[in-house]
Amino acid sequence: xxxxxxxxxxxxxxxxxxxxxFDDLNKVYGSLPTGxxxxxxxxxxxxxxxxxxxxxxxFNYLKDKKNLKKQSLEKIIDYxxxxxxxxxxxxxxxxxxxxxxxxxxxLNCRLFGHWKKEDYNKNLxxxxxxxxxxxxxxxxxxxxxxxxxxxxxxxxxxxxxxPNNDYISKSERMEIYDRLIILDSKIYSFYNIEFRDRGLVExxxxxxxxxxxxxNIKIKISQNNELEERVLRRIKNITLSSI
Numbered sequence: 001x002x003x004x005x006x007x008x009x010x011x012x013x014x015x016x017x018x019x020x021x022f023d024d025l026n027k028v029y030g031s032l033p034t035g036x037x038x039x040x041x042x043x044x045x046x047x048x049x050x051x052x053x054x055x056x057x058x059f060n061y062l063k064d065k066k067n068l069k070k071q072s073l074e075k076i077i078d079y080x081x082x083x084x085x086x087x088x089x090x091x092x093x094x095x096x097x098x099x100x101x102x103x104x105x106x107l108n109c110r111l112f113g114h115w116k117k118e119d120y121n122k123n124l125x126x127x128x129x130x131x132x133x134x135x136x137x138x139x140x141x142x143x144x145x146x147x148x149x150x151x152x153x154x155x156x157x158x159x160x161x162x163p164n165n166d167y168i169s170k171s172e173r174m175e176i177y178d179r180l181i182i183l184d185s186k187i188y189s190f191y192n193i194e195f196r197d198r199g200l201v202e203x204x205x206x207x208x209x210x211x212x213x214x215x216n217i218k219i220k221i222s223q224n225n226e227l228e229e230r231v232l233r234r235i236k237n238i239t240l241s242s243i
Contacts, residue, residue: 001210002206002207002208002209002210003194003206003207003209003210003211004193004203004206004207006207008191008192008193009056009059009207011191012052012056012187012191012193013056013059013060013063015187015190015191016053016056016057016060016187019186021053021183021186021187022057022060024183025053025054025057025180025183028107028176028179028180028183029107029110031176032107032110032111032114032176033114033163033164033165033168034163034164035113035114035161035162035163035164036161036162036164037113037160037161038160038161039097039098040097040160041089041093041097041098042155042156042158043109043112043113043155043158044089044090044092044093044097044099044109045087045088045089045090045153045155046090046155046199047079047080047090047091047199047200047201047202048090048106048108048109048199048200049106049108049197049198049199049200050106050107050108050198050199050200050203051106051107051180051181051183051184052184052187052188052193052203053180053183053184053187054104054106054107054180055198055200055203055204056187057104058101058104058106058200059207061101061103061104062101066243068100069243070240070243072091072092072100072101072204073204073208073239073240073243074236074240075088075091075092076091076201076204076205077205077208077232077235077236077239078091078232079091079201080201080202080205080214080218081214081217081218081221081228081231081232081235082221082228082232083150083201083218084138084144084146084147084150084218084222085147085150085221085222085228086147086149086150087147087149087150087153090200091201092105092200106200107176107177107180111168111173111176112158112161113158113161113163114163114167114168115157115167115168115173116167116168116169116170117157117167119169119170120157121157124154124155124156124157127154128151128152128154131146131150131151131152132151134146134151135151142219142222142223143223144219144222144223146222208239209235209239217231217235
């Protein structure tokens with residue numbers, strides 16, 4: 001059984017539509033600073049952290065786009081279960097560096113390039129440090145090595161992005177994030193979806209599978225390369241057959 005039930009997602013969509021929460025989300029997005037992006041796609045290389053309201057918004061966007069939804073879920077499955085073995089781009093990035101959900105892309109994507117360089121590089125160093133610590137923990141706990149390509153991958157500060165105004169400070173970013181947390185709280189108060197930090201990929205995996213089951217399978221695939229093809233094929237057959 002999936003950790004996030006489809007019926008709960010549909011109920012959340014209806015709730016957001018009836019209570020103008022998607023409109024409020026779009027107001028937040030519309031208030032963000034803008035800038036010039038070269039569309040190189042170099043930043044589209046991870047499962048960004050997102051809020052519940054953003055997952056519900058993206059799910060709603062994909063709901064009636066059957067082919068795009070199935071194509072995206074196939075890539076999400078590959079991304080998640082092979083995450084410790086190889087570095088992959090965001091599942092919603094196509095071969096021409098275009099975002100397949102650009103209209104509903106998450107806040108973290110919209111804010112990329114707007115950070116002050118000092119803040120961005122400090123955060124990037126912290127991410128690398130945590131990755132190394134996590135690799136050591138996984139080696140000790142499960143006796144396999146997360147790929148160095150994954151551990152050391154860095155999405156560097158974008159020197160080519162040109163903001164239309166000044167770069168924004170950490171406090172300004174936090175104020176924007178707080179506005180989404182308020183929207184999340186309205187949804188959590190009505191629906192029984194476990195509150196915890198998730199990335200874009202993790203939300204969709206929990207829509208397909210139980211999160212503990214998915215994680216255990218991910219560990220097994222990481223420990224044994226011979227399982228990869230057969231297990232991934234089986235997961236896709238089971239979870240995507242009714243999409």
